[in-house]
Amino acid sequence: MNQQLTVKKGLAAKDLVSVGIFSALFLVFALVGGIFFAPNPVLTFYMPVGSALLCGPVYLLMLAKIQKRFVVSILGVILCIIWFVTGMHWAMALGYLVMGVVADLVAGIGKYKNKKINSLSYILISLGGTASYLVFFANPDGWAKTMLGNGTEQSYIDTMRSTGTVWIMVIMLVGTILAAAISALVGCKMLKKQFEKAGITK
Amino acid sequence: MNTLQLDPRTKLFLILLCVLCAMFSPSLLFQFVLVALIGLLAVVSGKWKYALRGVAAYALICLFTTWCMGVMTGTWRTMFVAFLGLLHKVYACGMLAGIVISTTKVGEFLSAMARLHFPKKLTIPIAVMLRYLPTIREDWHFIKDAMRLRDVSPSLLGFLKAPAMTVNCIYVPLLTAASKAADELSIASVTRGIENPKPRTCLVEIRMRKTDWLAIVFFTAFLALELIWKVVG
Known part of the structure; x- marks a missing residue:
């Protein structure tokens, strides 16, 4: 009964509903992964790593289920809105928005069917979370000002500054890419082993 | 009991105001007043239990924060203060979001968004997500x-x-x-016809009432007060 609905071109209501449900799962896993890191000023740089580690299977199943353009972009926009509303740094929201569109274009190269390219696009969208820290490295003073304006404590920022060196940035970026890659690998295996057999994806 | 029904658009606007209030809040007292204000909103929406629990929990967090600031020193203090800082920032918005999500029906939300000319491609996923x-x-x-x-x-x-x-x-x-x-x-x-290209109709009348404007005025006044306090103090 699903096949009849997916014949239509563009995003049908069915696809929009699916995007909504998978966005909810993506959000929950990203929060669970990031929550241990975010509040601690020493570990806060590794927050994108934690978030990237858990969401891979959700992302890949979403793409396997809805192989259409704009799906990932919509996910990016939703995440952007949520992060902004919960008072995160604007660069993080913007990062997810931009990387969502980029990841969408990349996944489109493989027509959303190639698992390797889908994994690559997952790595790209995971990098969206690092945006606010990249802004921090580019301009620490302006960053501190925004965060202070947002209501973050001075001591948090001081500790972040003393731990935030170029090395941390490299570790954060490489770590995020690695974590996302592992997550995507697990996701691919899971898709093959569990979901394709169960007939949930084609 | 006659409970308050706010327009979904008002609720969204209140969330935006609440984010701004939490951003610019000059002191702990203001944060607490903000949470109390949200509690009041919950009470008039018929959720007095939710309001009571929310405000009481926040009062405890506030007490703990002042205790932390006074007694602890060194690394522990930094860690706790940072953690509590994040908590204070998110608490008010989270509480308001809880009220909004539990009092808004999906149909109302979609109708109000259609009125604002939001694209359906975005409002449907968001509505489904919040419900899921x-x-x-x-x-x-x-x-x-x-x-x-x-x-x-x-x-x-x-x-x-x-x-x-x-x-x-x-x-x-x-x-x-x-x-x-x-x-x-x-x-x-x-x-149920979600793909119908004609404009949505809704059983519940979607329009701005006096109470909507009143709620907006209350929260805007609070934001203005915060800003004035910050500039003067």
Whole structure:
């Protein structure tokens, strides 16, 4: 009964509903992964790593289920809105928005069917979370000002500054890419082993 | 009992104001007043239990914060203050979001968004997402029970003992349930005519009433007060 609905071109209501449900799962896993890191000023740089580690299977199943353009972009926009509303740094929201569109274009190269390219696009969208820290490295003073304006404590920022060196940035970026890659690998295996057999994806 | 019904657009605007209020809040006292204000909103929306719990919990957090600032020193203080800082920032918005989500029907939300000329491609996923979040929590409890039945521990220790097993046991049911729910929900919504290209109609009348304006005025006044306080102090 699903096949009849997916014949239509563009995003049908069915696809929009699916995007909504998978966005909810993506959000929950990203929060669970990031929550241990975010509040601690020493570990806060590794927050994108934690978030990237858990969401891979959700992302890949979403793409396997809805192989259409704009799906990932919509996910990016939703995440952007949520992060902004919960008072995160604007660069993080913007990062997810931009990387969502980029990841969408990349996944489109493989027509959303190639698992390797889908994994690559997952790595790209995971990098969206690092945006606010990249802004921090580019301009620490302006960053501190925004965060202070947002209501973050001075001591948090001081500790972040003393731990935030170029090395941390490299570790954060490489770590995020690695974590996302592992997550995507697990996701691919899971898709093959569990979901394709169960007939949930084609 | 006659409870307050706010327009979904007002609610969204209140959330935006609340984010700004939490951003510019000059002191702990202001944060507390903001939470109390949200509590008041919850009471007039007929959720006095929610309001009572929310405000009481926040009062405890505030007490703990002042105690931390006074007694603790060094690294521990930094850690706790940072953690509490984040908590204070998110608490008010989270509480308001809880009220908004539990009092807004999906139909009302979609109609109000259609009035604002938001694209359907964005409002449908958001509406579905907000409705699905509580379901995930429910599912998670069932999955935890099922895992215990099968002698798979849903804790960190269990994860360390048998990582592949635990990961499978968590992801597979959650994702399968999500996938099934997506199919069923989309069939249900197509049956109810979500793809109808004509403008939506709604049984509940969507319009701005006096109470809407009153709520907006209250929160805007509070934001203005904060800003004035910041400039003067």
